[in-house]
Amino acid sequence: MNQQRAPIDGETLITPDLIAASADASGVAGNRKSLVDAEATLALALGVALDRLKNEGHVEQAVGYLFRTLHEMRTRLLPAVWQQLIPLVQNHPVSAYLHQDPFTSWSFEKPRGYSGDAKLLDFIYGHPSVTPLVAAATPLGRAVYNYTSNAPAAAAVRERRDLLTQYVDRVAAQRKGGAEILAIAGGHLREGECSSALQERRLGRWVALDQDPLSVGSMVQDYAGTAVEAVNGSVKGLLGEVYRLGHFDFIYAAGLYDYLPQAAAVRLTQTCLNMLKPGGLFLFANFNSDISDDGYMETFMNWPLLLRSKKDMWDIINASMDVDVYEPNVFFGENRNIIYGTCQKR
Ligand SMILES: C[S@@+](CC[C@H](N)C(=O)[O-])C[C@H]1O[C@@H](n2cnc3c(N)ncnc32)[C@H](O)[C@@H]1O
Known part of the structure; x- marks a missing residue:
């Protein structure tokens, strides 16, 4: 990395x-x-x-x-x-x-x-x-x-949004109306706009946490009257267990681990795994270490990221979980610009 x-x-x-x-x-x-x-x-x-x-x-x-x-x-x-x-x-x-x-x-x-x-x-x-x-x-x-x-990299981010929607809709179908979802660093929660489970009111709750009050305000406005509960909060607060959010069927973080060094990434992963219900799934995404957009992003966009390899993703997972309790996986998105790590609670 x-x-x-x-x-x-x-x-x-x-x-x-x-x-x-x-x-x-x-x-x-x-x-x-x-x-x-x-x-x-x-x-x-x-x-x-x-x-x-x-x-x-x-x-x-x-x-x-x-x-x-x-x-x-x-x-x-x-x-x-x-x-x-x-x-x-x-x-x-x-x-x-x-x-x-x-x-x-x-x-x-x-x-x-x-x-x-x-x-x-x-x-x-x-x-x-x-x-x-x-x-x-x-x-x-x-x-x-x-x-x-x-x-x-941009194409991979759009695929990531669509993939998250698919996971949410799949979990909603499995949990038959009561699925509880947690998005960490939810941003504007654009994946919600494509979720049929959200639109058809087949979710229990979709908690979306973000540190930026402007993004939280955007979610409150866009998703008023839906299962979405926007929460103004940070990773630091999550690690300190200050929010008492409860337990979830699906927890995910997209566009966040790219900013977290290894130690913070492991601590956040452990915290999220502890918030899963039995059978629940945790997913985190990270840009791959050999994306071709990196030089332009770091210079003209002044947007440096912590890029990770498949091994880096496994290192986070292996340092965070017990294989007897969770079933892990690491996979690439279609153009290999984003890598996904998942842990399913048995
Ligand atoms: C790249 S955006 C991703 C938004 C959304 N997940 C998506 O994929 O479209 C990163 C988001 O992470 C949030 N964020 C960054 N650091 C955070 C932290 N320490 N705690 C909570 N949110 C954080 C930012 O406010 C921002 O909305």
């Missing part, structure tokens, strides 16, 4: 600055030549992309070229060297072109004060709530958005 030493703050929210600060600065000292070479390669690539973006007919090629180049450099270079390149990318004139994409600029500017908020995910979902922002963008910005919102 990359950047395993990243620290966590009081609410287990990781910021780009914390991740950057965790990179081993001594890695650069012994690799000056590597850094100088990388800076030259980068300057050339950014210059090529800038020329292409100035000619608006080549937007897709220019953004695709940047995705590939930044991914290749992030993969090849030492993490400490790569960290030195991030501000060079962000301060290059080409950024002004890419930030005409409202998705890229929302991520970079962080209007809610942290990375990966639920509104950012709405750009990926193509949700009607962001349609005015996309419509107000320049033609070039809309062309960049067309690329970034269809890149492999």
Whole structure:
């Protein structure tokens, strides 16, 4: 796993600055030549992309070229060297072109004060709530958005939403009307919009916890009169058992473990497993360690994530559960950009 030493703050929210600060600065000292070479390669690539973006007919090629180049450099270079390149990318004139994409600029500017908020995910979902922002963008910005919102990681996030809906509907069918669901870091709970069990009132309750009051407010408004119970709360509060939420048939966390270092991930997994009813299922998702969007996300979007391999997922599971009590599994989504870990209580 990359950047395993990243620290966590009081609410287990990781910021780009914390991740950057965790990179081993001594890695650069012994690799000056590597850094100088990388800076030259980068300057050339950014210059090529800038020329292409100035000619608006080549937007897709220019953004695709940047995705590939930044991914290749992030993969090849030492993490400490790569960290030195991030501000060079962000301060290059080409950024002004890419930030005409409202998705890229929302991520970079962080209007809610942290990375990966639920509104950012709405750009990926193509949700009607962001349609005015996309419509107000320049033609070039809309062309960049067309690329970034269809890149492999974004496609995997849409698949994740649909997969969660399927799990909820399946659990609802099995529990015949009384299913109790818990979404941790629920965001705007967009998976609820596609759930037939929710629409047909076949759920007992669907508790959705999030630390962001704006996201909680959005869920309260969108799901008034349904089984959804939005709760303003944090991972820290869950670990401290301050909410007394009870027990559930299905507990899941999507878009959260990507911000949790190993120790916090294990503690959260243990807490969730303790909240399962007999036969209940826990699922957590994480971006895969070799996604091709990583370089673009970390630079132009200032959106670093803790990427995990299948082994990293197994390490969390093995450190959290007793095989006599839970049946574990780890699997990839269709384009392998997101990995899922599950534990079914026997
Ligand atoms: C990337 S969004 C994912 C939202 C939703 N699960 C989805 O897949 O669309 C991450 C969400 O995690 C929430 N979050 C981040 N850290 C949290 C924490 N420590 N406790 C509770 N929620 C947290 C954020 O407020 C945000 O809504």
